[in-house]
Amino acid sequence: MNKGLTALAFGGLAIGMTEFSMMGLLMDIAKDVNISIPKASNLIGLYALGVVVGAPTLVMATAKMSPKKVLFYFMLLFFIFNGIFSLAPNEWSLYISRFISGLPHGAFFGVGSVVAAKLAKPGKEASAIAIMFTGMTIANIIGIPLGTYIGQNFSWRITYGMISFLGLVTATSIYFWLPEIESPKIDVRKQLRYFSRKEAWLIISVISIGTGGLFAWISYIGPLVTKVSHVAEEHVPIIMLLVGLGMFVGNLIGGKLADTFIPTRAAMFSFMAMSLCLIVGYFVSEVTWLAYPMSFLTGAISFSIGSSLQMMLINSAEGAETLAAAAGQGAFNIGNTLGAYFGAIPIGLGFAYNTPMLVGAGLAMMGCTLAFVYLIKYRVGK
Numbered sequence: 001m002n003k004g005l006t007a008l009a010f011g012g013l014a015i016g017m018t019e020f021s022m023m024g025l026l027m028d029i030a031k032d033v034n035i036s037i038p039k040a041s042n043l044i045g046l047y048a049l050g051v052v053v054g055a056p057t058l059v060m061a062t063a064k065m066s067p068k069k070v071l072f073y074f075m076l077l078f079f080i081f082n083g084i085f086s087l088a089p090n091e092w093s094l095y096i097s098r099f100i101s102g103l104p105h106g107a108f109f110g111v112g113s114v115v116a117a118k119l120a121k122p123g124k125e126a127s128a129i130a131i132m133f134t135g136m137t138i139a140n141i142i143g144i145p146l147g148t149y150i151g152q153n154f155s156w157r158i159t160y161g162m163i164s165f166l167g168l169v170t171a172t173s174i175y176f177w178l179p180e181i182e183s184p185k186i187d188v189r190k191q192l193r194y195f196s197r198k199e200a201w202l203i204i205s206v207i208s209i210g211t212g213g214l215f216a217w218i219s220y221i222g223p224l225v226t227k228v229s230h231v232a233e234e235h236v237p238i239i240m241l242l243v244g245l246g247m248f249v250g251n252l253i254g255g256k257l258a259d260t261f262i263p264t265r266a267a268m269f270s271f272m273a274m275s276l277c278l279i280v281g282y283f284v285s286e287v288t289w290l291a292y293p294m295s296f297l298t299g300a301i302s303f304s305i306g307s308s309l310q311m312m313l314i315n316s317a318e319g320a321e322t323l324a325a326a327a328g329q330g331a332f333n334i335g336n337t338l339g340a341y342f343g344a345i346p347i348g349l350g351f352a353y354n355t356p357m358l359v360g361a362g363l364a365m366m367g368c369t370l371a372f373v374y375l376i377k378y379r380v381g382k
Contacts, residue, residue: 003177004119005131008112010170011075012135015105017143018082018163019047025151025159032156035091043098048333050102055326058107060191063322067115067181072174074104074111079167086160106333109133110326113310115181123259126307130255133306137251140244145237194320195327202374203316203324207309207331208338210271210367214302215339216360217278218243221295223353229291239295246299254304263311264375270305271368277301278361285354312371316378339363 022029022044030040062070078101085097113129120128151159194200217224225231225239257266277298284290309332310325317324342363343356 002119002128002131003173004179005116005128007170007173007177008071008116008132009135009138010166010173011071011108011112012132013139013143014075014078014135014163014166014170015108016136016139017147017166018078018101018160019105020139020144021147021151021159021163022047025148025156028151028156029094033089033091033094039091043094045337046095046099047102047105048336050099051105051333052330054103055106055110055330056323058103059110059323059326062107062111063191067111068174068178070111071108071115071178072171074108075167075171075174077104078108079164079171082160082167083164086157086164106326106329109310109329110322110324113314113325114322115178117314118181119179126258126263126311127252127255129310130251130258130307133251134248137244137248137303140247141241142244144244145240191320191323194317194324199316199374199378200324200327202370202377203309203312204327204331206267206312206367206370206374207328208334209363209370210267211305211309211332211335212339212342213271213274213278213360213362213364213367214305215336216343216356216363217281217298217302217339219340219343220347220353220356224285224357225291225295228285228352228354230286230288231291239291242292242296243299246296246301247303250300250303251306253300255307257304258308258311262375263308263315264371266308267305267312268368268371268375270301270308271364271371273301274298274305275361275364275368278357278364282354282357282361285357312374 026040026043029043030036033040058074062073065073081097081101085094085101088094088097109132112132116128116132117125147159147162150162221239221243222236225236226233231239254266254270257269260266261269277294281294281298284294310328313324313328314321339360343359346355346359347353
């Protein structure tokens with residue numbers, strides 16, 4: 001494998017761990033710092049806010065720097081503030097360091113997507129981007145379960161200290177392995193004009209709404225499999241491992257799809273498959289043994305969408321590719337918020353924990369419909 005792409009995959013692993021390890025360690029953090037769990041849950045929202053804020057601002061602030069130097073500095077920022085977070089003594093120092101640690105997330109993947117595409121052989125750009133995101137799927141398979149175990153049995157601070165160190169490893173690998181990429185001539189005003197186009201906001205809407213289907217399901221997967229499918233609680237880590245394996249496979253398949261077909265068509269296919277899978281999952285959710293294969297399958301289908309969406313953004317933004325790709329990460333985190341929020345509504349009304357799957361199916365189909373509108377309006381025959 002190309003060493004430059006491996007360095008980018010390390011970044012995906014580090015970012016995936018810092019974002020998703022939080023879900024399993026909230027109770028430990030709340031107890032350690034003597035705050036309530038609802039207050040500790042603000043750490044999830046603050047990280048997502050950091051992603052949304054950092055994606056466009058850091059990309060624009062570093063527009064004149066070489067991509068290699070930019071990625072190196074982003075991971076140094078990641079290393080420093082995850083390290084500060086692991087040592088933070090009180091509520092507000094946790095909040096501030098968590099917000100800042102989220103800033104480089106979207107910007108890293110935005111710049112990294114463009115760099116990965118340039119490192120790829122012609123026609124293999126989406127597959128190269130998928131390799132970068134493979135790091136995030138490996139985080140789901142190995143990193144997050146390991147970090148959760150260490151955090152619960154020893155200290156959450158050790159987990160985030162390890163994540164911080166992984167950021168330093170990524171920065172070092174970028175410094176030594178990533179080749180110098182010619183820095184494109186960037187017109188800041190042209191980059192910002194991308195957001196004045198209806199086309200841009202349509203793609204951002206596709207991502208923000210469509211990917212909500214994934215998060216409406218995965219946000220409540222614990223109570224889904226234990227309370228509806230009646231999987232033993234001690235088997236939940238197995239379920240999460242299967243989800244992670246599915247994401248790993250789906251990410252690679254998604255890259256191949258986006259290289260083989262028009263990225264917009266590939267995105268439509270993935271959204272339709274996601275919607276169908278979630279509907280099937282709803283109707284078979286009470287069958288205990290099916291929880292295992294359905295977890296793998298749903299993870300694979302749901303995560304096949306990433307590369308095609310990134311390619312849609314890059315292809316639509318000539319002269320503003322980096323900013324567009326970074327904005328896509330912000331939109332993905334909006335999808336995280338929307339999926340979890342709308343998925344909670346039927347639960348709050350007293351319905352079972354499988355009903356968020358129907359919400360997710362609806363969000364995925366809305367994403368597919370918006371992608372179809374985009375295809376017809378802007379990319380006919382391309």
